[in-house]
Amino acid sequence: MQIVAADAGVATGTIYRHFPSKAELFATVFQRVAGQEVDAVAAAAGGPDSAAIRLQRVAETFIQRALAAPRLAYALLAEPVDPLVEAERLVFRRTYAAILADLVGDGIRQAAFPPQSPDLSATALVGMLAETLVGPLSPQAADPPALPVNEFTQQTVALCLRAVSARSHP
Amino acid sequence: MQIVAADAGVATGTIYRHFPSKAELFATVFQRVAGQEVDAVAAAAGGPDSAAIRLQRVAETFIQRALAAPRLAYALLAEPVDPLVEAERLVFRRTYAAILADLVGDGIRQAAFPPQSPDLSATALVGMLAETLVGPLSPQAADPPALPVNEFTQQTVALCLRAVSARSHP
């Protein structure tokens, strides 16, 4: 809190005129920042295209934004935080999942995707995206990364699409 | 530490004869327990069967063990912990990923799976499994679960298999 106050150019006590506790301050910050990310992804999920195309766009948006602001993405996805902030993170992930669930639902209705639980699939997609990104995003990540950025993005998108699409030979 | 000591029937100071700090004690416990889980999954990954069958077996093992011991699984996968334990958790996940990467590599070699980065795919699989399980495992999970256990398992396994397999119409 001392650092935050100094950074904001105010005294520590001043923070408590605006936020009841450290946890709530941090949770609020998380909420705002996460909201922007969600908006960007939600925008990518819209449009008149097929579900597959939109899913591809969502995954690309998610990955590219994360790689463009790795520190932020790491904070949003993986960094250890107060329980209150962790709760906010859960909401954040669920929101992503909700967007993806709609998308998967559309795909099933269009018969682009085989029957499946949209919620479960959406959750799995969020898990895939988050986990594959944790490596590259981690502050002490080994550079150079194992895969060049383009290849990484393309392969991860492929994994997402295949996960919700029909297989060729079962 | 007081609780741990009481539970073990020793004085608090005694713990420090065996472990240098709380974090290292917890990390050691995590290591041991995680080791057992890894062993179980590694066993499921072996055998003469096709990569797809083995992958299915791994996913089922992972899911079933998690659901059978939800509190433990939650602690291993998601519960907020000391940074030192978090580091151990990272190792744990990487170990799973390594097992799966071998498996995916086998599948590619057998031409059962299309070309892909085994490491990336394996990481994605770990992410899918962990994320889909966090919901059901979470201590304050809404019961009854959205999906019956059998259906949940089957659908999650299907997601895993599809993610690494070829799509029917690209």
Place this chain on the structure above:
DNA sequence: AGGTGATGTGAATCCCGGTTCACTTCTTGG
């Protein structure tokens, strides 16, 4: 039995950073 090192004990210490609060400074309506 006596000595020596390992192990056990648990109350006291210590540290740390979030939080408080008595006081000052600013803002605004009359």
Place this chain on the structure above:
DNA sequence: CCAAGAAGTGAACCGGGATTCACATCACCT
């Protein structure tokens, strides 16, 4: 211009729990 409330200040406080340590006990050897 003057209350009177709002907002700002920052040094001091405080709680909690990990850690310590002076002492007791034990195990094992000669």
